[in-house]
Amino acid sequence: xxxxxxxxxxxxxxxxxxxxxxxxxxxxxxxxxxxxxxxxxxxxxxxxxxxxxxxxxxxxxxxxxxxxxxxxxxxxxxxxxxxxxxxxxxxxxxxxxxxxxxxxxxxxxxxxxxxxxxxxxxxxxxxxxxxxxxxxxxxxxxxxxxxxxxxxxxxxxxxxxxxxxxxxxxxxxxxxxxxxxxxxxxxxxxxxxxxxxxxxxxxxxxxxxxxxxxxx
Amino acid sequence: xxxxxxxxxxxxxxxxxxxxxxxxxxxxxxxxxxxxxxxxxxxxxxxxxxxxxxxxxxxxxxxxxxxxxxxxxxxxxxxxxxxxxxxxxxxxxxxxxxxxxxxxxxxxxxxxxxxxxxxxxxxxxxxxxxxxxxxxxxxxxxxxxxxxxxxxxxxxxxxxxxxxxxxxxxxxxxxxxxxxxxxxxxxxxxxxxxxxxxxxxxxxxxxxxxxxxxxxxxxxxxxxxxxxxxxxxxxxxxxxxxxxxxxxxxxxxxxxxxxxxxxxxxxxxxxxxxxxxxxxxxxxxxxxxxxxxxxxxxxxxxxxxxxxxxxxxxxxxxxxxxxxxxx
Numbered sequence: 216x217x218x219x220x221x222x223x224x225x226x227x228x229x230x231x232x233x234x235x236x237x238x239x240x241x242x243x244x245x246x247x248x249x250x251x252x253x254x255x256x257x258x259x260x261x262x263x264x265x266x267x268x269x270x271x272x273x274x275x276x277x278x279x280x281x282x283x284x285x286x287x288x289x290x291x292x293x294x295x296x297x298x299x300x301x302x303x304x305x306x307x308x309x310x311x312x313x314x315x316x317x318x319x320x321x322x323x324x325x326x327x328x329x330x331x332x333x334x335x336x337x338x339x340x341x342x343x344x345x346x347x348x349x350x351x352x353x354x355x356x357x358x359x360x361x362x363x364x365x366x367x368x369x370x371x372x373x374x375x376x377x378x379x380x381x382x383x384x385x386x387x388x389x390x391x392x393x394x395x396x397x398x399x400x401x402x403x404x405x406x407x408x409x410x411x412x413x414x415x416x417x418x419x420x421x422x423x424x425x426x427x428x429x430x431x
Numbered sequence: 432x433x434x435x436x437x438x439x440x441x442x443x444x445x446x447x448x449x450x451x452x453x454x455x456x457x458x459x460x461x462x463x464x465x466x467x468x469x470x471x472x473x474x475x476x477x478x479x480x481x482x483x484x485x486x487x488x489x490x491x492x493x494x495x496x497x498x499x500x501x502x503x504x505x506x507x508x509x510x511x512x513x514x515x516x517x518x519x520x521x522x523x524x525x526x527x528x529x530x531x532x533x534x535x536x537x538x539x540x541x542x543x544x545x546x547x548x549x550x551x552x553x554x555x556x557x558x559x560x561x562x563x564x565x566x567x568x569x570x571x572x573x574x575x576x577x578x579x580x581x582x583x584x585x586x587x588x589x590x591x592x593x594x595x596x597x598x599x600x601x602x603x604x605x606x607x608x609x610x611x612x613x614x615x616x617x618x619x620x621x622x623x624x625x626x627x628x629x630x631x632x633x634x635x636x637x638x639x640x641x642x643x644x645x646x647x648x649x650x651x652x653x654x655x656x657x658x659x660x661x662x663x664x665x666x667x668x669x670x671x672x673x674x675x676x677x678x679x680x681x682x683x684x685x686x687x688x689x690x691x692x693x694x695x696x697x698x699x700x701x702x703x704x705x706x707x708x709x710x711x712x713x714x715x716x717x718x719x720x721x722x723x724x725x726x727x728x729x730x731x732x733x734x735x736x737x738x739x740x741x742x743x744x745x746x747x748x749x750x751x752x753x754x755x756x757x758x
Contacts, residue, residue, distance in 0.1 A: 245474055248652040251629055253484035253507060253555075255536075255645040258491055303489050386492060386501070428635045429490035429504040 258303035258426045262381070265295045270418065272321075272337055274330075274402040274410050282352075289330065290339050290400040294351035297422065299381035299392035307394065308376045308423040311341045313368035316415040320408060323369055323416065327360050328403050335406035339368040339398050341420065345379045348393025356397065368398065368418050380427065396420070475614065476523060478653050479513040479627065486536070486553060488633040488641050500577040506546075506633035507555060512580035514562060514570055515653065517623040518614035522660035525609045525625060527602040528652045529557045531594040535645035538596050542632050551637035557602055557651060558588035559609055560626045564743075567618035585630050594629070594649060612660040612745070622660060622745050627651070663688060664737055664749035674757045675730045683712075683735050685721040685749060692742045693721065706733035710756075730758035 242248055270292040271279055278285035281293060299305055313323050324338040342365050347353045357364065366375050381392030398418060402410075485493065490504035495511070502508050517523050531538065539545045539554040560583055562570070569575045589609040592602035612622030629649060633641075665688045670681035687693075693700070702723040704710040709729040715722050725735065735751040 242652070243654075245655045246652055247476065247478040247655075248650060249479050250481040251484050251509070251649045251651065252481070253486050253629065253647045253649070255486040255488070255641050255643050256491060256508075257641055257643055258489050302491055386494060425636075426489050428488065429492065 259301055260303070260305065260424055260426065261300040262305065262422070262424055263298040263300060264422060265297070268295050268398075269293055270339070270398045270416070272402055272410070272414060272416070274337075274404050274406075276404075288399060289402045289404075290337065290398060292398040294354065294395045294397040296346060296348060296351045296393050296395045297381070298348035298390050299424075300384050300390055301381075301424075301426070302383055303429070304383045304392065304427040305381045305424040306377050306427055307343070307379050307381060308374065308425065309341065309343065309366060309378045310372055310374040310421040310423075311366045311368050312372035312419045312421075313339065313370055314417045314419075315370070316413070316417060319411075319414040321410070321414045321416075325367060325369060328401050330401055330404045332403040333407045334403060335408045335410060335414065337400060337402035337416070339400040339416065339418070341366040341368060341396060341398055341418075343378050343394055343396035345381075346393050346395035348390045351395035351397075354395045356399070360400070368400075368416065381424075383429075474523065474655050475518040475520075475617070476611075476655055477516045477518070479515070482509065482511065482513060484509045484629055486633055486641075486645060486647070488635050495573070495577040495581070497573045497577045500581050502581055505630070507553070507629050507631045509628050512573075512576040513627045514565075514576070515559070515611065515625045515627060516567060516570060516614075516619040517611035517655075518567070518617055518619050520613055521657045522613045522623075523611050523655040524658035525559060525590065525611060526654040526656070527557060527559065527590060527592060527627075528654070529592050529594055529600045529602070529649050530652075531555070531596050531600070531647055531649045533596045533647045535642060536647065538594055538647070539632075540593065540595070545632045546635055548634050549638045551634055551639045551641065551645070553631055553633045553647065555594040555629055555631040555647065555649070556585070556588075557590075557592040557594060557600065557649065558583075558585060558628055558630050559590035559602065560588055561609065561611075561622065562624040562626050564621055565624050566621045567614070567624070570619065570624055580626060580628075583626060583628065583630075588630075589625075594631075594647070596647075607663075608658065610658045610660045611655075621743060622662070661738070661746045661748040662691075662741075664739065664747035665691065667735060667737060667749050667751035669752045669754055670725065672757075673725075673727055673754065675727055680724045680726040682715065682722045683725055683751060683754075685737055687721065691747060693739045693747075694742045694744075701738040703736045703738075704733050705736075706731065709733075725754075727754075727756040730756050732756065 276287045279291050321335045324336040327338045344354045366373050379394045485508040487508045492501050492503040493508050493510050494501050537552040539552045542554045545554045590602040592600040612620050666686045668684045700714050702712045704712050710733050711726045713724050715724045732753045732755050738748040
């Protein structure tokens with residue numbers, strides 16, 4: 216019993232001394248230490264995107280009232296905007312898919328019709344430009360279809376990368392990055408089968424936003 | 432009385448011998464006993480407290496405490512200036528060793544290819560810089576320290592260590608050692624403070640996306656050794672066509688670094704040669720020109736060193752290249 220107690224005391228002392236020497240070894244008199252813990256910060260991506268829009272097929276170029284102004288284009292849509300409320304700039308990729316409405320015998324052309332032809336066909340394309348986040352009417356739209364910039368509305372869907380770049384929100388919460396978009400195009404003016412109220416299309420527009428790193 | 436046995440006798444003799452051997456020095460009247468014991472010197476140096484950093488793959492802007500200084504585009508961001516301050520009575524050479532653990536990411540050993548790569552990795556480096564122009568008082572002023580902190584550039588770091596999760600990384604000097612000037616009146620002087628930080632590059636769009644749980648923890652152990660604090664005084668010319676003997680004096684001229692001004696050219700200049708026996712040197716400075724006349728007496732090679740104190744109170748020194756004297 217006495218031997219066991221002695222052994223315990225000796226072991227306890229040995230542990231004490233070893234702990235002290237380890238602490239001393241960890242930081243000598245001429246050493247100091249600190250810890251930096253780096254955790255990952257991810258951007259908050261928040262973009263206001265309209266849920267619905269309207270487009271008119273107007274083959275005969277009748278005057279259509281668009282917010283008080285009469286438009287006579289063959290494809291007329293109300294321009295819409297997206298607004299970047301993220302803390303990072305975003306690259307915008309777009310995929311556009313069209314579908315002819317049930318009951319319609321019209322088709323979606325893959326190239327401009329220039330208003331001529333006999334098939335009941337419309338060429339509709341998507342156009343997007345950087346703009347004031349809240350004023351889609353501040354945009355100067357292109358005069359004509361440009362395959363390098365615009366996306367045709369087709370049943371199978373078409374995509375384009377980096378259509379626009381949305382500036383990040385300012386540090387003071389000011390939304391700076393906006394883009395306006397519209398659908399436009401042309402249609403065969405007098406097809407063999409006349410245009411009717413049953414004709415129309417549904418267009419789905421999918422936006423993909425990719426953060427653009429800040430440069431130092 | 433019974434005579435003690437042999438073992439006891441031997442013990443007694445040994446004990447007596449040991450006692451006498453200890454007593455001898457004390458009895459010797461004409462000897463000096465010097466007892467040397469280790470005396471621990473406490474260095475008055477402060478290092479930053481444990482702190483947080485951000486792995487910031489997109490370089491999102493971070494506003495520092497003064498609300499005006501913004502760090503943007505830094506893949507590793509620390510939002511508070513981190514400083515080592517030497518308040519000790521001696522100048523100190525700084526060393527550092529970093530051990531790192533990571534969660535959810537890997538540490539790259541080289542910077543190239545990380546930013547645009549597919550792997551979720553970070554090239555992280557510990558860096559230390561002399562905090563130019565900042566003393567213990569101005570170190571408390573964020574309008575001074577924050578802009579200086581934001582202006583740090585990796586290529587200017589005096590000490591660097593590439594972080595590794597497999598081994599401790601020892602910082603190496605990129606040029607001269609990082610020496611912190613001695614303190615005065617318990618405060619760090621200009622030259623006595625260093626900024627320290629983690630910097631690096633992070634993959635911007637790795638195949639496996641970044642998560643907020645991805646992190647690294649770096650434990651930095653600083654070591655300090657007494658050293659001599661001087662700054663470069665610039666460049667000394669190398670006089671040519673020197674030959675031994677009287678009448679062969681040549682000028683050696685100092686070109687000062689930008690922003691360095693000798694405090695008192697007439698009083699604080701010190702010119703010296705590595706060959707004090709065979710080369711004489713005399714200050715001939717004047718009118719904004721800093722030079723000395725050297726006269727070699729024998730053939731050989733030597734160097735010239737000039738020292739002075741600047742108007743900023745910092746000691747500066749420069750040593751020439753080897754100067755050859757023909758026979």
